[in-house]
Amino acid sequence: MTSLLPGGTSTALYDVEAVRRDFPVLTREIGGRPLVYLDNASSSHKPVQVLDAEREFVARHYSNVHRGVHTLSQEATDAYEQARATVARFIGAPDPRGVVFTKNVTEAVNLVAYSLGNAPAGSRLALGPGDEICVTEMEHHSNLVPWQLLAQRTGATLRWLPITASGPDSGRLDLTDLERLVNERTKVLAFVHQSNILGTVNPVDVLVRRAREVGALVFLDAAQSVPNLPFDVRDVGADWVGFTGHKMLGPSGVGVLWGRPELLDEMPPFMGGGSMIEVVRMEASTYAPAPERFEAGTPVISQAVALAAACDYLSGVGVDRVARYELTLTARLLDGLRAVDGVRVIGPDTTEMRGSAVSFEIDGVHPHDVGQTLDELGIAVRVGHHCAAPVCRRYGVPATARASSYLYNTVEEIDALLEGLERVKAFWSST
């Protein structure tokens, strides 16, 4: 199978049709039309390999993990720990102990923020008045609100790197004041790798270098980048990385906090309970090292196993090939949107340092009405503020419509969306 580059050149990256056959949902029709699923930045679909892996595990090997000596308990524990190792390999983590299974990225961020909040005053990880936390204006609420709460609890000050909302470089981080905003008082720099609303890919190297200069720890929200870009924790150089299963062909309910193992071992617990302990007495307890320290209670067992299957699936296709293929779809979409009168892209207008999530607005048509009208054509896009309300405010829009492609989308589907937008315009201008 070949895919068309915008110039019309044919290039074989992988067999997109064969990939599509692995995803049962893609055979669905919505209102009598084939489903065109372009809401992948919100959540992706799952191939039969992932569904089968979870079903096989639950049907034949399931039990609770890290407890008991019976055969199923051992098999389940092995599968769970192998899943951890697979996920670690997928992100280039040399030591699986750095992989903590969480519910989602939101829990990963909260885990770190609450753990730091629990650090005893005076310790290296503690924050207090005079300390600073720096985020960016393009954060998903999940990488903003937990830091606001941490600042409120500790008396630390929250700062943020602004974004540009106009000009040729619209939708980028404005790094003019980087040295002022990330300074000797900064204890944590938390930022998104690839924006879910703008599509922008941020310069991780520049930001991490500045954090290192001032001794700040770095949390990288990789919810959009781990599924879509070749990702290696050794290259990005962050101290913590958060990502989630359901955006990368895996199930909902499982996410990952990766942290440097020695840093995780230094962090106080977030949630207390079973599995995270070492010695428990009535007065007080001591805690297990990472990752168990941060996995209190029965963890997300079968979801973790399915997430590992999703990692294997993506590795099989090749994330680098997925990234290059998506770029051709994104280029086609951006070119197409440029040709539609009255459409404005909210975010970078080129494929330079950008992912496949493309937000846009149509003159005079509210995003909800855009989304509803597209749904009538079987086309699924996301509408709303995408949990990044400050970005909408910066651009002066209440919401946007957003199309986001993934490895199973096709050029024809991008064209169907562009055609659909003409229908949207025609319907709403005639009203």
Place this chain on the structure above:
Amino acid sequence: MSESMYQEIILDHYRNPHHKGLRGDVSDPGVVEVHHVNPTCGDEVTLRVRLGEGPEGMTVQDVSYEGAGCSISQASTSVMTDLVIGRPVEQAMERHDAFLELMQSRGQLEPGRHDWEDVLEDGIAFAGVSRYPARVKCALLGWMAWKDATAQAAARAQ
């Protein structure tokens, strides 16, 4: 396209909203202003209610608003003002309750419960919206703001 939802009546109200624009003076004790948002989509409305004594008791003398949002939220707010302005509060609340019931019907309206068209007039055009749970909140935004403001104004008047 979208025939079940985007009825002509709805599109008319969206194009030419009734009673739009803020009126009255918020320092007037009979006037209450509220600001409601739909946090999932960013739609918002600022709405003022003026209550006063009428021949049939406490009456909705005026409802005015400014808002930004989708066709459904804007049209529904416009229809709401038609339905409640000049009505005794009790009667207006009954209309609110009927509209709420319509929105929660998932397209399965019990015909006998009310004389729906009589009670809801243009509001009956929103019956199709009730089949789209994601949009019900849009249709209720203005109504919820009105109910909140009216309850506050009524409490103040007592």
